[in-house]
Amino acid sequence: MSQEDSVSFNRVTIVGPGLLGASIGLALKEKGITKEIWVYLRDPQKKEACERSNWCEFATLDLKEAVTGSDLVILCTPVTSILEQISKIANWASPECLITDVGSVKKNICEKANEYFSACRSHFIGSHPMAGSEKAGMKYASAEILHGKNCIVTPSKEANHQQVIRLSRLWEGLGMKVTKLDAVEHDILMSWISHLPHLVASCLTKSVATTDMKKIFLSGNGLRDTTRIASGNPELWSQILLENRNNLQGGINVMIENLQMLKEILGKADKPELVSFLQSAKEVRDQLNEHR
Amino acid sequence: MSQEDSVSFNRVTIVGPGLLGASIGLALKEKGITKEIWVYLRDPQKKEACERSNWCEFATLDLKEAVTGSDLVILCTPVTSILEQISKIANWASPECLITDVGSVKKNICEKANEYFSACRSHFIGSHPMAGSEKAGMKYASAEILHGKNCIVTPSKEANHQQVIRLSRLWEGLGMKVTKLDAVEHDILMSWISHLPHLVASCLTKSVATTDMKKIFLSGNGLRDTTRIASGNPELWSQILLENRNNLQGGINVMIENLQMLKEILGKADKPELVSFLQSAKEVRDQLNEHR
Numbered sequence: 324m325s326q327e328d329s330v331s332f333n334r335v336t337i338v339g340p341g342l343l344g345a346s347i348g349l350a351l352k353e354k355g356i357t358k359e360i361w362v363y364l365r366d367p368q369k370k371e372a373c374e375r376s377n378w379c380e381f382a383t384l385d386l387k388e389a390v391t392g393s394d395l396v397i398l399c400t401p402v403t404s405i406l407e408q409i410s411k412i413a414n415w416a417s418p419e420c421l422i423t424d425v426g427s428v429k430k431n432i433c434e435k436a437n438e439y440f441s442a443c444r445s446h447f448i449g450s451h452p453m454a455g456s457e458k459a460g461m462k463y464a465s466a467e468i469l470h471g472k473n474c475i476v477t478p479s480k481e482a483n484h485q486q487v488i489r490l491s492r493l494w495e496g497l498g499m500k501v502t503k504l505d506a507v508e509h510d511i512l513m514s515w516i517s518h519l520p521h522l523v524a525s526c527l528t529k530s531v532a533t534t535d536m537k538k539i540f541l542s543g544n545g546l547r548d549t550t551r552i553a554s555g556n557p558e559l560w561s562q563i564l565l566e567n568r569n570n571l572q573g574g575i576n577v578m579i580e581n582l583q584m585l586k587e588i589l590g591k592a593d594k595p596e597l598v599s600f601l602q603s604a605k606e607v608r609d610q611l612n613e614h615r
Numbered sequence: 616m617s618q619e620d621s622v623s624f625n626r627v628t629i630v631g632p633g634l635l636g637a638s639i640g641l642a643l644k645e646k647g648i649t650k651e652i653w654v655y656l657r658d659p660q661k662k663e664a665c666e667r668s669n670w671c672e673f674a675t676l677d678l679k680e681a682v683t684g685s686d687l688v689i690l691c692t693p694v695t696s697i698l699e700q701i702s703k704i705a706n707w708a709s710p711e712c713l714i715t716d717v718g719s720v721k722k723n724i725c726e727k728a729n730e731y732f733s734a735c736r737s738h739f740i741g742s743h744p745m746a747g748s749e750k751a752g753m754k755y756a757s758a759e760i761l762h763g764k765n766c767i768v769t770p771s772k773e774a775n776h777q778q779v780i781r782l783s784r785l786w787e788g789l790g791m792k793v794t795k796l797d798a799v800e801h802d803i804l805m806s807w808i809s810h811l812p813h814l815v816a817s818c819l820t821k822s823v824a825t826t827d828m829k830k831i832f833l834s835g836n837g838l839r840d841t842t843r844i845a846s847g848n849p850e851l852w853s854q855i856l857l858e859n860r861n862n863l864q865g866g867i868n869v870m871i872e873n874l875q876m877l878k879e880i881l882g883k884a885d886k887p888e889l890v891s892f893l894q895s896a897k898e899v900r901d902q903l904n905e906h907r
Contacts, residue, residue: 453833453834453835454835472835473833475833502833504830512827512830512833515822515823516823516826516831516833516834516835517834517835519819519823520823520837520841520842522874522877523815523841523874524837524896525893525897526873526874526877526896527811527812527815528896528897528899528900529873529892529896529899530807530811530873531807531899532895532896533869534804534807534808536902538804539899539903540902541745541765541767541804541808542745542765542809542903543745543746543765543809545809545812545843546808546809548840548841548843549812549841549843550812550841550900550903551840551900552837553893553896553899553900554897554900557890557891557897558890560893561890564889565881565886565889568882568884571881572881574822575874575877575881576878577825578818578819578822579874579878581821582814582815582818582867582870582874583871585814586864586871589856589857589860589864590860590864592860594853594857597853597856597857598853600821601845601847601849601852602849603821603824604818604821604824605846607820607821607823607824607831608842608843610832611831611832611834611838611839
């Protein structure tokens, strides 16, 4: 990125300094993208932890105070809270302030933001930095979790072009690979490549628990990797899965159909069919490695 | 492991130097557990690669030549080939030779071995070193892939006690954690903790391929980890899944039931139920980390 492509802010507000919010804060400071970082949070105990950190100048339990006067606001709370914060922030954000969020489901967030920000001089454009973890909380924060990861930006048709460029440069400045998608298209894609895998990992874990739990530790890396994301935060993930439930239903149906097909193939002990099924899955999976 | 607990061999035969066979060969030499390693293989081109390696003294395309005179034979071919080799090796193995295998499904292998070895002075005891990989072939071999992993040993009721100890010390000598299980019990356990995850990873990969494949690279680590094992060798895995198909049917049914339950919960947008489902899966998954 050349000098003229870089982006900078006087003051950034992180709303919700969890794993992702705090990692973004850390990264913004490390890269010198902002002079100051203010934080909004609900927990008085975490307020002290934030102010002791080397990336946060000021932490407050007052959302209005946190966002007033900032030139970038990043909503890093769970999806349901983001939806609640939009209307308030539309009232409080300074003119020319850029507001974005990190929610994993974008249609409802972007629709609500379009509604509330249409009369404002500030700009809301949705983001989805794909840098989650099954770990939660500020204590695991690290600029590294963003580096090299994908970030999807979902501007509406009415979005200010300059602000879309500014937002893209922000994420690129943190080492992320930015792709622009329509919010509806984003949610459909995520239902397949993120939300269905999460749901399947949870179902597999529940299924495996049917067996002798005293021997489950004998499993190899296969089970551990296949189920890793089932350790994710149930509250956060239930919000995500519910937000995207209409898109997800089709994915669950296809998954069940595939399982039933395999069950039938095994029932007939049809080896050529089984090899062909596994081979076609392998070919898809191998493509994921090529794109890494 | 103290000196008197260690085990050593004059000559070990590796039947099938694929990823696992070659890794075992490498590890045996590195740990000084055997003086010589002979290898049986089918491919003349790989014969040269074996003999150029620093862990193999002699490679042959003649199974009888490979096993005659060895005091340990490890069958590292795919499950179906192991089943075919058992009767031959029972004829050719030297008296007091210890024969084991690395097959992922044990009931049929151990039953056939019991039948053929009952009249022999040599000893067959099944093993399942759980150190696979989605990569295949000798070129990825490394003693490291065994270290710290589980190895299940499945002696029959009639097995010679001293030989069971010898076999356990062999795997422990390669850094593995040995657990003894009955072969039938092993297969039921594996249907849940290894074979069902494989089958689910393949089904998930096929399901995800329903979406726009040009955008699949936008996925995060969740999809990559959840589907990693779907890159496994389709021929090897179809043998394993077919060998254990009776146990697997129950697992597939439970998996489908769990998916249907989640679909219903999402249909009703029942958040407390969804959180409770994800929470119970998380608790099981978190136990896997504790046992690591």
